[in-house]
Amino acid sequence: MSSKLGLGYINRCSPVHSLTGATKFLMAVLSSVAAMITYDTRFLAAMIVGAAIVFKISKIRFREIRFVVIFIAVLMLINSVAIFLFSPEEGVMIYGARHEIAHLFGRYYLTQEQLFYMFNVILKYFSVLPMALLFIVTTQPSEFSSSLNRIGVNYKIACSVALTLRYIPDVKRDFDDISRAQQARGIDMSKDERLIKRLQNVLSVIFPLIFSSLGRIDTISNAMELRGFGKNKTRTWYNDRPYRIADYLAIAFCAVLVAVSIALNAVNGGRFYNPF
Amino acid sequence: MKNVTVKTFVAIGIGSALFFVLGRFAAIPVFANTSVNLQYAFLGFMAVVFGPLAGALIGLIGHSLIDFTSWGPWWSWIVTSAAVGGVIGIVGRKIDVEAGEFTTKSAILFNIANVVGNGIGWFIVAPTLDILIYQEPASKVYMQGIIAGTANIVTTAIIGTLLLYAYSRTRTKKGSLDKE
Numbered sequence: 099m100s101s102k103l104g105l106g107y108i109n110r111c112s113p114v115h116s117l118t119g120a121t122k123f124l125m126a127v128l129s130s131v132a133a134m135i136t137y138d139t140r141f142l143a144a145m146i147v148g149a150a151i152v153f154k155i156s157k158i159r160f161r162e163i164r165f166v167v168i169f170i171a172v173l174m175l176i177n178s179v180a181i182f183l184f185s186p187e188e189g190v191m192i193y194g195a196r197h198e199i200a201h202l203f204g205r206y207y208l209t210q211e212q213l214f215y216m217f218n219v220i221l222k223y224f225s226v227l228p229m230a231l232l233f234i235v236t237t238q239p240s241e242f243s244s245s246l247n248r249i250g251v252n253y254k255i256a257c258s259v260a261l262t263l264r265y266i267p268d269v270k271r272d273f274d275d276i277s278r279a280q281q282a283r284g285i286d287m288s289k290d291e292r293l294i295k296r297l298q299n300v301l302s303v304i305f306p307l308i309f310s311s312l313g314r315i316d317t318i319s320n321a322m323e324l325r326g327f328g329k330n331k332t333r334t335w336y337n338d339r340p341y342r343i344a345d346y347l348a349i350a351f352c353a354v355l356v357a358v359s360i361a362l363n364a365v366n367g368g369r370f371y372n373p374f
Numbered sequence: 375m376k377n378v379t380v381k382t383f384v385a386i387g388i389g390s391a392l393f394f395v396l397g398r399f400a401a402i403p404v405f406a407n408t409s410v411n412l413q414y415a416f417l418g419f420m421a422v423v424f425g426p427l428a429g430a431l432i433g434l435i436g437h438s439l440i441d442f443t444s445w446g447p448w449w450s451w452i453v454t455s456a457a458v459g460g461v462i463g464i465v466g467r468k469i470d471v472e473a474g475e476f477t478t479k480s481a482i483l484f485n486i487a488n489v490v491g492n493g494i495g496w497f498i499v500a501p502t503l504d505i506l507i508y509q510e511p512a513s514k515v516y517m518q519g520i521i522a523g524t525a526n527i528v529t530t531a532i533i534g535t536l537l538l539y540a541y542s543r544t545r546t547k548k549g550s551l552d553k554e
Contacts, residue, residue, distance in 0.1 A: 130447050134507050170445045185511030192509075222508065227446035234442055254383045255431065261387025262394070262435055269388075269395045296402060297410065301533065304400055304412060308392065308419075308537065309544070315388050319381040328380050369509060 108235045113344065114156035119237040120245030121345040126233040128352035132359040133225040138371040139214075141362055142221040145355070149228035158235055166231060174223055178216045182206075189215030195374035211374060218370070239263035244335035253333050261318070272310060277303045378427060385424040386431045393417060393436030398443075414526040415533035417455070418462045418488055422538060423471060426463025433459035450503030454495045458526075462491035469538070474550070476542035481535050488530045496523025 189211035197210040243260035396413040421429025433455035465487035501519040
């Protein structure tokens with residue numbers, strides 16, 4: 099699915115690639131939970147540095163993920179502006195101190211606390227991102243579903259996930275085909291069209307797309323039923339990969355991260371690290 | 375999980391793929407950072423046709439994939455998508471489109487499910503989790519929730535209802551065969 103998403107599995111030979119898919123998935127989930135729990139600046143910064151090191155080990159180049167980083171940077175900028183507009187005194191409320199830098203206009207004052215709070219929000223977003231990215235670019239989709247089953251997800255649901263990853267390129271191709279066919283008939287979906295008209299035109303693409311996919315659901319479920327899918331409580335996998343010491347170590351390390359992040363809440367007496 | 379057929383799991387798989395493609399490629403930008411999200415109309419439709427389990431899992435898997443391939447998992451909103459699909463599926467249980475019937479009554483029932491599901495999700499679950507997990511300013515996240523929720527309710531009401539109507543027309547009606 100790589101070229102379709104602009105982001106997908108990149109095959110390299112590295113220690114990160116040789117971890118099982120479930121390990122990387124758990125790492126992504128655990129580290130995002132760890133980043134979620136605390137707002138400790140030092141912890142979040144350390145997580146970003148740590149993730150950068152793991153990226154180095156995985157032999158993924160920065161330019162391969164550059165557009166995602168730029169994309170989130172823009173998103174962050176908009177979000178920060180929104181936070182400031184809605185609640186310019188949020189930082190003052192959280193840190194219980196007020197160091198004014200400048201008066202902008204009306205009720206908007208620039209304070210050190212607010213800047214520090216917004217800096218923390220940005221850090222938080224950026225510390226969630228790298229492990230999720232790493233999981234996507236270093237995990238082979240079919241290996242992922244078998245390892246999902248290994249960590250206790252019902253195998254039928256694991257198969258649903260496998261089907262999703264398998265069919266995203268197909269659905270995307272259908273989408274492109276239908277959309278080109280409709281454009282050839284003179285249906286305009288670009289921003290030149292008025293919003294309501296444009297919405298109608300987009301509908302003329304997604305209706306056939308949805309109904310052809312419903313047909314696909316029938317075909318696939320018939321085929322699977324004929325092969326006796328779902329008869330037994332368990333199943334075996336073609337793409338199964340055994341867990342090794344590195345997997346257990348990686349998961350244990352991320353579990354420790356979550357524990358540290360919980361402990362930091364107690365140490366800081368709240369979720370925020372307060373330098374003021 | 376006993377009464378769930380193979381078809382449900384296939385529907386979850388393909389449904390999530392469609393949810394992803396709609397969310398990623400068919401969004402219509404309205405203004406900065408806001409777009410009309412067609413995937414929630416589709417989610418409501420799937421939840422009614424294939425049940426609450428399918429609705430919840432399509433929301434969960436589809437939304438996770440969108441997040442994982444763009445800005446990293448945003449758990450508060452992922453959970454919300456799953457909740458919306460699940461609630462619409464539960465409330466809309468009585469609607470039997472498979473039998474080829476889609477009356478005004480089913481349309482009203484579907485839109486009650488729509489308002490309840492999207493309402494609970496975007497006005498309550500999402501902002502509350504945003505505050506609990508990310509401690510963003512309350513006024514900002516409730517504003518975001520109200521905008522996103524209203525947009526989703528409106529798109530689901532229009533497009534979801536149309537989808538269900540069109541789908542019911544493709545099903546064969548009970549007793550539609552005549553003896554000649």
